[in-house]
Amino acid sequence: MKDIFESGKVNYILRMYLPRWDFDRVIKDVVTYCQETGTEHVMLFTDAQMIVWNQLTIEEARIEAANIARAIDYLDSYGIKVGINSSYNQIPSLADHSKHNPQYKNWVVLADGTEEKRTPCLLDPALKEYLNEFYRILASTKAEYIYIDDDHRYVFTGFHNTWGCMCPLHLAEFSKLTGKKWERAALQKALFSDAGVRRQWIKMLGDSLNVLAEIIGNAVHSVDPEKKVGVMVPCLHQAVTSDYDLLKTARLFQKEGKFLMRPCIGPYTDQDRQQIIPGLFYMEMVSHIAHGLSEFTPEIEMAPFTRLYKSMEVVRLHIAQGIINGMPNPAISACGYMGNSPDLEPEIAKMLKRERPYFESLLRIAPKHGTKKGIGLKFSMTSAVDIPENYPAVSDYYLPHFVLHDFLCNGGFCVTYDDSDVTFLAGGTAYSMSDEELRDLLTKNLILDAAAAKALISRGYASQIGCNVSEFTDIAGGEYFVSESFCGKFANTYGPCRHAGGISKLTEIDPSAEIISWIVDNDQTPVSPAIIWYENSLGGKISVLHYTINPITADTRHLLSYQKQTIFRNMLRRMSPASMPLTVLEPSCFAVQYFDDGSTVFAAVVNTSYDIAHEIIVEFTDSSADISNGQYLNEDGSLQPFTEIAEPLETLRWKIRKDLSIFHYFAMIFPKKSH
DSSP states (O other), rough: OOOOOOOTTTOEEEEEEEOGGHHHHHHHHHHHHHHHHHHOEEEEEOOOOOOOSSSOOHHHHHHHHHHHHHHHHHHHHHTTTEEEEEESOOOOOOOOOTSSSSSSOEEOOOTTSSSSEEEEEETTHHHHHHHHHHHHHHSSSOOOOEEOOOSSSOOTGGGGGOOOOSSHHHHHHHHHTSSSSSOOHHHHHTTTTTTHHHHHHHHHHHHHHHHHHHHHHHHHHHOOTTTTEEEEOHHHHHHHTTTHHHHHHHHHOOOOSOEEEEESSSOOOSSGGGHHHTTHHHHHHHHHHHTTTTOOEEEEEEEOTTTTEEEEHHHHHHHHHHHHHTTOOOOSSSSSTTSSTTSSHHHHHHHHHHHHHHHHHHHHHHTTTTOBBEEHHHHHHHHHHOOOOOSSSSSSOOHHHHHHHHHHTTTTOOOSSSOSSSEOOOTTTTGGHHHHHHHHHSSSSSEOOOHHHHHHHHHOOHHHTEEEEEEEOOOEEEEOOHHHHHHHHGGGEEEOOOOOTEEEEEEEEOOTTTTEEEEETTTOOOOEEEEEEEOOOOOEEEEEEEEBBOOOOOOOTTTTHEEEEEHHHHHHHOOGGSSOEEEESSSEEEEEEEEEEESSSEEEEOOOOSSSSEEEEEEEOOTTTTTTGOEEOOOOEEEEEGGTTEEEEEEEEEEEEEEEOOOOOEEEEEEEOOO
């Protein structure tokens, strides 16, 4: 199968619903938008989400397919290519769908017994028939590709603590699989108390999704064997609860050729600015999994209400992040999915036209894959299957990486999924790792949250992490920072100690370990170490934290503080300064990215504060980077000498004089010194 998008350039994609009821006017606006912005690709939705039923009937599908086919012919005369964004399992309409889609006899049932008639049970036999016919209809158009939206999942997971679907069909299928008769209440209890039952259930959910994926792929390719079928990747940190394998899913949709994938972007608005930087991890994780195997069209959502909800600065940041992750084909939802013209947001076309020189230049200097530096993060998409611990909520089994990125990236630290001298293990990923992998990490530099520490203890490595971990039953009033070597000027100060996500008690502390901070009660009496430092017999430098990086913690003030920032900077200096290759010292509210391929360094900083920074002081740790001969990427797309705006202060410290507003992406490149 041929590639869809031209390589070596930034390919804007307009993503929208083209209304049947206003086709002639809106299609002309689409052409105008494309001509103004240099857009050569349009991705059309099969339905006007939010104002229609959640699933088209077959007759409605034929009507929408004819509308798309008409658009393909019209846009082709202007050199504009068209793909399809399809969905079959959406839930925005709260209506009872049993009359609109009467072929279904089985609907989703939640953990509390509520029957959700917004979408059918994924095991209903009628759904298989529907998908086979629906995707044959879409494949009959001349669209270049068909994307399967990220509703290809158990969309009600997490609702009322539901894990998948508790309808009679699922109960019957699981009873058949396990050889035991299951009722809803008993199964719900077992999922959170029996790891063996939970493991079988997760795998059954994954198998059911794989069956549907294969039906969809076969349906499309029975009509057009050369049509690409793309994966709109769901939020991967949640997808682990249904044994989701991205590459397997992509291959079921499309049995040969390079994949087509759309990573999500995190929050669709920038109202909660704290989520913007951590939301970028979805692109980074998908790139880590599928680099070189897929074309990517990262979603660029526009809200679309007013710029109060989504600023052009954040849209620019999102497009830039796609580019540096090897995804230069942004799928831009300029006007939502309800049939509006792409000029609904008047600023989007202006911004795309204005910023194209910048984006094209960024693509030319974009870092090589696999060269990112920083604190190393690990994840396993089988972690929910492998965790033996019993937690009370399905969300406790998600990957904690959104919150982990919130803590570290908003704290000003570089992170990477590539190799690193320092690893931060959080959540249940350690249960999925081999003993060889764990022993290797324990000989190096390792930071553990409480959940990861428990995992290593259960695997027999308590003596190598310097403590045990038990349930915390005391009063937690705050965190008292005591170590002068780690806490610096913040020694003998206090910070919040929130129960968000749960805290644990560090016990049986090795006498050689250093206590960095304590949990104190409401009388300021120390009750348990909060953070410890330990150098083990294998030569490893280990830090254990008393808190769990919970996957859905919204309030991370106990993690994002000047005290924690200082502790982690000093910790990384002891472990490996290379894991902190670039730090914005003043002001400290900057996210940082750093890549080094051995000949060139690519670095970028992003202000996360509402306060405009007129100058910043940065510190490099790599003395082989030739900072004085570096360049920065100007807003007009030109590369300018770094020393034009920067001056050296002392060894490896520089002052940069440039106005940097919130979320403005500022990129630099530096050659490496010849030896």
